[in-house]
Amino acid sequence: MQTIVSGEAASSGTIVAETRKELFILAGDMVGYSESVFRNPETGVRNLVASRNAFVKALKANGGRIVSTPGDFVLAAFESASDAAVASIAAQSALLENRLQDSRWRVGIAFGEVFEIDGDIYGHAVNVASRIQGVAAPGQILMSDDVVRRFPDGFSVVTESIGSKRLKNISETVHVYCVVSSKPDEYRSDFVGDIQQYRENIVKPIVEIQPFEPQDDSQSARFVASSLQDEIHLVLARLTNSISVRDTTAVARGKPHYVLRSSISARGQHLRIMPRLISVSDGATIWAERYDYDLRDSFDAQDQIASEVVSALQLALTDGEQAQIWKRGTRSGLAWETFQRGHDEERRYTREGHRRAKEFYSSALAMDPTYLCALVAFGFCYLDEVRLGWAENDEKAIHEAELLYERASRIDAGHSDVLALLAFLRFLQRKPQEAQRAMDDAVAVAGHSPEIVGYQGALMDLLGNYPAAIRAYNRAASLSHHVSPWISANLALSNLAVGRAKEAELICREVVASHPGYVRAWLALTVALMRQDKVSEALRAASRVLDLDPKFTVTEWSHGRPFADEALLAAFARDMEKAGLPS
Structure with missing residues (x-):
């Protein structure tokens, strides 16, 4: 001193x-x-x-x-x-x-x-x-x-x-x-x-789009107000797996969590559009922005504003920083929207959803061959099919993912999405240390992205570090108002891996309440119920798994080796078979 x-x-x-x-x-x-x-x-x-x-x-x-x-x-x-x-x-x-x-x-x-x-x-x-x-x-x-x-x-x-x-x-x-x-x-x-706080974030957000209000009686303001509202509604309606949307005329169960409203004013050929997202529970403004629109510009400007608004909703409610990464990746509004539709299908984790997702990603890349996020998502589809046991030929699927990674890395090898793809690619190529390094690099670049931090949890699961996986999923959940169902379902499976069946059950029940078609949550719920001797409920959950995925087998699920520990994998398989899932 x-x-x-x-x-x-x-x-x-x-x-x-x-x-x-x-x-x-x-x-x-x-x-x-x-x-x-x-x-x-x-x-x-x-x-x-x-x-x-x-x-x-x-x-x-x-x-x-x-x-x-x-x-x-x-x-x-x-x-x-x-x-x-x-x-x-x-x-x-x-x-x-x-x-x-x-x-x-x-x-x-x-x-x-x-x-x-x-x-x-x-x-x-x-x-x-x-x-x-x-x-x-x-x-x-x-x-x-x-x-x-x-x-x-x-x-x-x-x-x-x-x-x-x-x-x-x-x-x-x-x-x-x-x-x-x-x-x-x-x-x-x-x-x-605690688990209760986490469960409150699982609910799928319901956004009500209220009529956009022209601040004057000009024809142009009225036209833009109506058409922009319709465009935003159309884009959100195609992303039903992450956000539920409705207008004020809809008859639907449950109150909206948020309302989206906007004022539109006109001065000659110039329009100013000021949308706001408001929390229904307390009236707080979650997000607000101002857009200036020149009527002499092409009609695409209106589509661009709609995509900006939807991206902002994803940023504020569901996907956090990752929404900005997706939006910055292309100048084509149509490629962005097509990618979003593919991502929505991919998140369903069904065979048919993955098939449609690959079609959307392929279409997005046809519109913009350098759309890095679409390249990465396309590559993940192939790797997920290997991990989920859906690939007809594992080596071929991994090779296709490698080709997509190479295309993406030539654009930006240090991009967080590219590094995350590399991590899972190296894991499936039996190079765990390289996988770990790539994932650490991805998190270092985009540590505030729920998607990237969630990927970190998924890799920790595959490497057998279940407490670290749970921590990563919890951190991912803290980075957005509403947790993605895949992160929640993975968290439930990780809790099962460390013997926390009750916690897993509570998470899964919240997921299937908001996402009733999400098969991984039903699968985790089946095991959680069996481990608590709630056999009749487990049988019903297993029946729901087969309703959503009639081709499901325990052998196919085990083939993807979701857990590194053989004894743990065998215990999961036994619980599934006891619940009536075909071996």
Whole structure:
């Protein structure tokens, strides 16, 4: 430790002591505070104070010195890496113990030399901790490798690498680790909430499109309002596996979760379109945008705005950052829409759905041969057919996927989707270490994409690391308002792999309630029910599997080796056969 006198302060006649010291810096931020205050200022502030008090109290009790607490942000300093890690876990646990689950905090921890000036702390470690906190999921604790390397031998906190990250305004990349558990033998789901909270995110979003409102009586504004609303409805109606859409005249069960409305104003040849997506439960604006439209442009401009709106809905509700990746991949609106239809079919995980998906992807590539996301999705279709036991010839299917990967890698070998495809390709080619490296690289590039993080979970399942798979699926779920059914079904299967049949059942029931045609969820539900001796219900679930996939056999399913462990695979097969599924 070194104490000096600030030269600038001394020249002004004020003596200020500066202390240089190496410390572990913790930055914490409450998620969604600004939105909650906007909805209800009194409740929002009350929740902040209660959760911040619990959070700060736990930090202090475990060796932390609170530096500042401006608003929804907390900055704390620790003398040791172990104190910082234990305190962060205690703080997150305190929120749950005090029934403050709705007040979720992100935490980042970094190590380095800092300057203490009149009780405040400045320095690179403060910046790094704040930036690491910014990439954490709600409820998650992330830390730099400088912190992890300074854990004492035998320290009970378990961490897992999530790769190197490029952080805003930080010149060098930072290798980041996620806290997994406080004991080596204890499973923790990255503090992303309990099973009930996860189940609430499984529901398929229902969006009601309200009549778009012209702000004047011009013919052009009325025409665009009507036709744009119809175009958006048409595109969403073709993506029924991810978003349910209806207009105000529809008679349907269940209230909408969101409403989409827009105002349209005209000035001469210029139109301004301002759509908004609003949450029905609390009236909060989830997304809003402004588009300027010149009537002298081609009619394609209207189609382009419709695709932008649909992509924004996917970004806000279901697919997170991945929606932007899909949208940026092509300039052809028709190729994008065709790709979306293919992706919707692929997500059904049926033989017929995969066949149609390949047709759509092929059509999208005919419109835009350089559409990278379509190339990757086409390649995944072939690999999934091998994994699901549907391929007539495994070697041929893997070869086709390799050719599509090569085309995509020539466009951008470092693209997250391309790296994810490479990971599964190398796994099926029996190169697990190369598969792991490629997936780590994909997550490092697009760690906020639910799709990419979900892929990471799927690869962990195939490699036999089921707790890591569960953590990845939970993190993927935290990155969007509504979880994709394939991520949820995979999470259920992973829970079964670690002996959590009840949790798997609860997840599957939510999935089939919103996605009754999703066969993988029915399959996982069959096994979950058998393992709880709910035989009659398991038989009904197995019957539903055969209704959706009449060609299903246990042997075919096992051929794809969804689990690395032979004993585990055999146990799944026995449960399926006991429920009446053909061997």
